[in-house]
Amino acid sequence: MAVLGETAGSRIALRRKRTLPGSKAAYGYIAPFFAVFIAFSLYPWLDTAWVSLHNVRLTTYDQQQWVGLANYRNLFTNKFFYNALRNTLTIGIISTVPQLCLALGIAHLLNYKLRGRTFFRVAMLMPYATSLAAATVIFLQLFDKDLGIINWFLAELHLPRLDWQGSKWPAQIAVSAIVTWRWTGYNALIYLAGMQAIDTSLYEAAAIDGASRWQQFRHVTIPGLRPTILFTIVVSTIGAAQLFGEPLLYHNGIPDGGTSNQFQTLGLLMYQQGWTNDRLGLASATAWTMFGIIVLAVLCNLWLSRRRGQRLVIPIAATPSTLEVVR
């Protein structure tokens, strides 16, 4: 792959040019995206911050009463907020940690030459392609307290039946199960792509040194996958902090997260405040607080990774060498 500036001729050429060729047209090509971004992302983002400093109700949107930081003060002394924050954290951990470990294991297994590899890889991605509403409806029936198959199974094993909607931890585990089912295949595919970039000669060298499959996994695969793992952790953190669809549909579309708010996440709280309780100012404050929490979480992740000396690499841009690896 030719690197810019390597040959003498192009180095001279680089020094003479002030601008790269075609740069004016480039602005024209990216302008539509930024126009849409400014209209539908940046403007609402700033407008939400403005609204969060006012007392605004959805039905009387034009009557906005300035209250300064009162909405934020309300939020930070509000037991519903801390409940939603705790739930988001616990559901996030329960849904992310087992999911990523499972995805890693599956990707490792699929990296070997199996019969019907393509079929397994496609099947793995199917849950990601299903509609969220359909998936949650089915899981609701599986986890039904009286007629669900999971409680029937527990009864067969002489274990106590659980109230999967009413009790706190069973409900959170059930919601996490839906999330895990949906996203494991997607993350496994990303790990698989990352694994293709690991030089096979490393595995050969490890095998010659007498390493078992498990030791190869621990000492060759995982260190080689560090940037990919970091990427999936960051993306999963953002997704977990914004969790909305699954807990909403798990209570039949009511955004209270269960009769005792036992699985209400921050996203649901924001929706309930804005659209059920009509308080857009408070909901906007929640939205901005969520944004702050997500930024904080991502920065934490990046700082931790920097301590270990890794850079974040987006695995989507595969280098040419990976394309030749046997699939």
Add this chain to the structure above:
Amino acid sequence: MPHRSRTRLWMVATLGTVAAVGLTACSSSKTTSATDDPNAKVTLTVGLFGTFGFKEAGLYDEYMRQHPNVTIKEDDVEQSADYWTRLKTRLASGSGLDDVQGIEIGFVSDVVQNHANQFVDFASLSESSSLKSSFYDWKWQQASTSDGKTIGLGTDTGPEAICYRPDLLKAAGLPSDGATLATKWANWTDYLNFGKQYEASKTKPASSHFVDSAASIFSTAVYQGNEAYDNAQGKPDVANSDGVKSAWNYATQAAQAKLTAGLQQFATPWNKAFSNGAFATIACPTWMMGYIQGQAGPSNAGKWSVAPVLPGGATNWGGSWLGVPKASKHQKAAEQLVEWLTNSQQEITMWTKGGHWPSNSQAAADPSVKGATAAYFSNAPVGQIFGDIADKMKIPPIGLYDTQIQQALTTQLTNVETKGTDPNKAFNDAMDAVKQVTG
């Protein structure tokens, strides 16, 4: 090199202009001049929720037959809460509204207080005095502002009785005919004692309970006092309301005595329970009859009946209006449609064909309405039953946040029923949730 970049620049500029022009062309709304010509061809859009029943009763077809230049298109959202969210958003932006919009009792107060100037004022029309006299006073008032603007004409109301399963009561060895039950269920205490007898019976079906939910009792009893969720000044005051206090008392008694099936109303398990005998009685406004018939299906015809009584006194649950947004491009035609759909003849048809009790008092007094019976409900004289109740209904004031407050309280009742939460703790939790709504 410079020549190529200039060509590229022109290409981008042209594409950009074409795209911009195309977008503006797509976004421009059809500017049809609002014509008052009664014979001009119009398409009227009617935005509704749930099952108003106009289409099912053939009213649209009849109107289109009488007015060949009019085409009616209905736009229906299943849940009224989702419909209200959408309507709120459209009222805030002032666009996307239909020519006729349904307004439910749960949010009519909000529309009257905050959006009255976005709806046609029926009190200012030339026919307003004849319109006003054809509806119940309280129905007209609920859709009117304090300075006399009326934003909608009433469609149906919901006088309540008790729908019950005579076969289940009989199996439990208890009386099951309407007249006897009317004496036994005259007040809530007697109703609950009857329920305890049902639960204690050895011969009743094993998995059935007396009433579907504590919420059923609560939602009925809360409107039987002087105040519901608002005080006389029109401000939400839940803790001091006599209706709330007595309703909470009765509902938690039923929950703690395990008289209820612990179901959440309007959720899927509750829908299924109509056909599998999970409960023997339910507080039944007129529109609930259509709901039961739809959920339980034709195989259960004749298994349900209606008792001519409501414990605690006659009251109302539900009811709607039809309003015409001023943003409509066919105001006159829409007004005519609304006046036709809500006049006494049509409301009689809506009752006899669809089980929607009229809010048009002339319709309610009509003999065909009073004489109606319901085949599905063991030929109970429903016209007589609901007519008597509708005449005596007590209507406490409605408020801005009634729907959300009621949901907060009934959600906590589910906790008392299914998780054994202490009623006082549940009430305090409900008050916390209500504070989140009222601010």
